[in-house]
Amino acid sequence: MSLPEQLLAYTQTAFVDPRHPAYLLMNDEGSLLEWGGELSHYSLSSLAQNEPVSAQLPFLEGLLPAETIPLELPSVEVAAGVYADLHILTGDRGDWILPLDATEAVHEQQKIQQKLNEINLRKTNNQSGTSSPTEIPWHAVFPTLNIAAMVRVDEHEFNLLSAPPSWLIKLWPEAVSLRERIRPGDVFSFLEYFLIEAETFWESSSSGQLGSGFWTEADQHGHEYQLEATATAVDDTKLLLISFPEQVFHDQQEILQKSREISLTHERTLQEIQKKDVLLHCIVHDLKSPLSTMKGVLDLLAAGIIKPERMESMIASGQQQADRQLGMIQDILTAFAAEMGALDSHSVRRVDAPDVVRCARSVADGLEPAYSRRNIRLVVGSRTEDAADWPVVGEESRLERIFTNLLENALRHTAEGTAVTIDFSRKNGTILTTIEDEGPGIPEGLVDRLFEKFSQGEQGGSTGLGLYFCRITVERWGGAIGAQNRDEGGARFWFDLPEPAN
Amino acid sequence: MIQKKICMLGAFAVGKTSLVGRFVRSIFSDKYQTTVGVKIDKKIVSVGDEQVNMMLWDLHGEDEFQKVRMSYLRGASGYLLVADGTRKDTLDIALSLHETIQESVGTIPCILVVNKSDLSDDWEIEKSELDDLATNHWEIIYSSAKSGEGVEEAFQSLARQVV
Numbered sequence: 303m304s305l306p307e308q309l310l311a312y313t314q315t316a317f318v319d320p321r322h323p324a325y326l327l328m329n330d331e332g333s334l335l336e337w338g339g340e341l342s343h344y345s346l347s348s349l350a351q352n353e354p355v356s357a358q359l360p361f362l363e364g365l366l367p368a369e370t371i372p373l374e375l376p377s378v379e380v381a382a383g384v385y386a387d388l389h390i391l392t393g394d395r396g397d398w399i400l401p402l403d404a405t406e407a408v409h410e411q412q413k414i415q416q417k418l419n420e421i422n423l424r425k426t427n428n429q430s431g432t433s434s435p436t437e438i439p440w441h442a443v444f445p446t447l448n449i450a451a452m453v454r455v456d457e458h459e460f461n462l463l464s465a466p467p468s469w470l471i472k473l474w475p476e477a478v479s480l481r482e483r484i485r486p487g488d489v490f491s492f493l494e495y496f497l498i499e500a501e502t503f504w505e506s507s508s509s510g511q512l513g514s515g516f517w518t519e520a521d522q523h524g525h526e527y528q529l530e531a532t533a534t535a536v537d538d539t540k541l542l543l544i545s546f547p548e549q550v551f552h553d554q555q556e557i558l559q560k561s562r563e564i565s566l567t568h569e570r571t572l573q574e575i576q577k578k579d580v581l582l583h584c585i586v587h588d589l590k591s592p593l594s595t596m597k598g599v600l601d602l603l604a605a606g607i608i609k610p611e612r613m614e615s616m617i618a619s620g621q622q623q624a625d626r627q628l629g630m631i632q633d634i635l636t637a638f639a640a641e642m643g644a645l646d647s648h649s650v651r652r653v654d655a656p657d658v659v660r661c662a663r664s665v666a667d668g669l670e671p672a673y674s675r676r677n678i679r680l681v682v683g684s685r686t687e688d689a690a691d692w693p694v695v696g697e698e699s700r701l702e703r704i705f706t707n708l709l710e711n712a713l714r715h716t717a718e719g720t721a722v723t724i725d726f727s728r729k730n731g732t733i734l735t736t737i738e739d740e741g742p743g744i745p746e747g748l749v750d751r752l753f754e755k756f757s758q759g760e761q762g763g764s765t766g767l768g769l770y771f772c773r774i775t776v777e778r779w780g781g782a783i784g785a786q787n788r789d790e791g792g793a794r795f796w797f798d799l800p801e802p803a804n
Numbered sequence: 805m806i807q808k809k810i811c812m813l814g815a816f817a818v819g820k821t822s823l824v825g826r827f828v829r830s831i832f833s834d835k836y837q838t839t840v841g842v843k844i845d846k847k848i849v850s851v852g853d854e855q856v857n858m859m860l861w862d863l864h865g866e867d868e869f870q871k872v873r874m875s876y877l878r879g880a881s882g883y884l885l886v887a888d889g890t891r892k893d894t895l896d897i898a899l900s901l902h903e904t905i906q907e908s909v910g911t912i913p914c915i916l917v918v919n920k921s922d923l924s925d926d927w928e929i930e931k932s933e934l935d936d937l938a939t940n941h942w943e944i945i946y947s948s949a950k951s952g953e954g955v956e957e958a959f960q961s962l963a964r965q966v967v
């Protein structure tokens with residue numbers, strides 16, 4: 303049947319023109335021969351003659367060559383958001399492709415489909431009786447998150463919602479076979495108390511959640527698990543979730559650990575500073591007293607009121623105080639220098655090694671006047687052969703400093719008319735030096751602290767740094783130092799130093 | 805057998821975990837590992853001719869990063885308030901924790917444990933301050949988780965009070 307001319311024209315304007323008709327002609331090899339119509343509507347503007355059609359019209363990919371012609375391909379997306387029904391038919395010069403826009407129809411179709419989906423969903427939801435938006439078996443999610451999920455069935459009684467995670471089985475082997483009416487509070491004391499809180503929570507509120515904070519459980523091998531419980535509710539279902547968030551716990555612990563270690567170090571530093579302040583105060587105080595004497599002497603000299611026969615002793619006492627102060631300053635300098643490692647060089651070679659006996663004699667000679675002024679005998683190595691060598695690891699001037707400190711210390715603490723004795727002995731490649739006095743001994747409680755930096759056992763005349771210097775120096779040379787009270791009375795100081803290798 | 809819940813409370817690093825370790829397992833380590841959350845240990849002690857299962861709640865330390873939840877004290881029969889003798893401020897923290905507990909939980913038996921007595925050189929908490937507390941009805945025990953001194957005594961004494 304063929305329509306009258308007028309009707310054909312009507313069909314064209316009413317049904318074809320609104321659908322943006324266009325055409326493309328391709329030959330049997332699939333190359334583009336000719337085109338026309340509203341191609342720009344389909345974003346087909348830069349076409350090339352005699353080139354393959356499939357390369358130029360990507361939406362045809364896989365559709366050509368068409369097996370049966372004529373062919374209608376409905377609702378093909380030819381450009382982004384533009385749909386067309388594609389008609390392919392054969393003519394005598396090749397195959398025609400006729401796209402007719404179908405965008406609006408497709409949108410209508412989509413809306414209808416959406417409505418249908420919604421209706422279907424509502425139907426299935428009503429059947430299963432929950433408000434879950436999808437059909438994922440949500441219990442199965444918990445084990446994948448390492449969570450033991452339970453539904454409360456009675457006070458302190460729960461049903462496991464899914465298979466118990468492995469950590470739960472390690473901590474509670476029976477959990478494998480039990481799924482219903484389990485009592486986690488009986489197994490985990492911590493939960494026993496948390497569940498009391500949770501009951502109140504479930505009673506009072508149906509929204510939100512109550513967290514327990516971390517607690518630690520150990521399995522039979524002592525392996526620890528840090529767990530966290532959460533009470534929550536979905537509609538009328540009361541849920542208890544126990545999780546093992548290993549990584550979260552470790553991260554949190556690491557941060558706390560670091561911050562606390564820093565706090566502790568900070569506190570300790572402040573304490574050190576405080577002690578240093580005290581020490582500084584003591585040192586200044588100690589340095590002041592010889593200075594007062596010296597100033598007194600100078601003032602008297604200036605005033606010219608000293609009798610000639612007293613002049614000499616007056617000057618001598620001024621000099622003595624100056625020496626004392628110099629000695630103290632020397633102590634401070636050496637102690638701090640030694641601490642900074644500035645005095646680090648020392649000899650371990652036998653040829654350069656200082657001789658401990660000779661060193662002691664030389665220091666003793668220097669101190670002889672001070673000792674005889676107080677009528678104290680200084681006996682050095684009465685049993686020691688002078689001919690023998692007594693080399694030790696160390697450095698001569700600092701070894702002398704050690705003897706000076708120890709002998710001045712003995713002089714300060716021993717009574718007039720007694721003796722201070724230095725002796726040496728050799729054993730297993732080390733040389734032991736002892737300095738014994740006949741004084742009152744070291745006060746109880748001070749023995750352990752004598753060689754510490756802030757030890758202020760000495761009353762005046764000393765910075766408290768002398769013995770500290772001795773210790774760090776001897777220790778740096780690989781030796782040890784100590785002191786104790788002698789059974790027969792008085793104190794014994796000792797230090798040993800290694801003999802240098804041959 | 806009766807069971808009693810006992811809490812360990814105090815500032816961080818005063819030795820709460822170490823005291824429990826010494827009391828329950830007779831071990832001590834110098835290494836510091838901060839406690840996060842709660843760990844419960846148990847030990848049975850005799851009080852007279854009664855056996856008591858002491859459930860020891862080792863809580864994390866109180867500081868600006870972690871506050872002790874008062875809910876952890878629910879059902880506790882008593883607590884050890886631990887201070888570190890070498891850190892003066894830990895006594896203040898212990899005492900202020902004590903106040904908070906009294907307000908929210910009420911008055912239950914407690915003992916003030918001044919720990920680290922082995923570190924007498926670094927001692928900072930004045931004896932006079934503790935003597936003042938002692939005259940104010942505080943039971944004070946000096947302890948060292950390191951040497952073991954006073955540890956047994958502290959837990960035993962609290963056990964006697966809570967039975």
Ligand SMILES: Nc1nc2c(ncn2[C@@H]2O[C@H](COP(=O)(O)OP(=O)(O)O)[C@@H](O)[C@H]2O)c(=O)[nH]1
Binds near residue numbers: 814822834920951
């Ligand atoms: N010297 C000494 N150190 C202790 C003593 N008790 C605990 N410590 C140390 O102090 C640090 C903190 O101890 P810890 O028990 O973790 O304290 P907590 O934070 O209160 O649990 C650790 O390095 C312990 O080794 C003690 O009695 N003497």
Ligand SMILES: [Mg+2]
Binds near residue numbers: 837
């Ligand atoms: Mg701890």
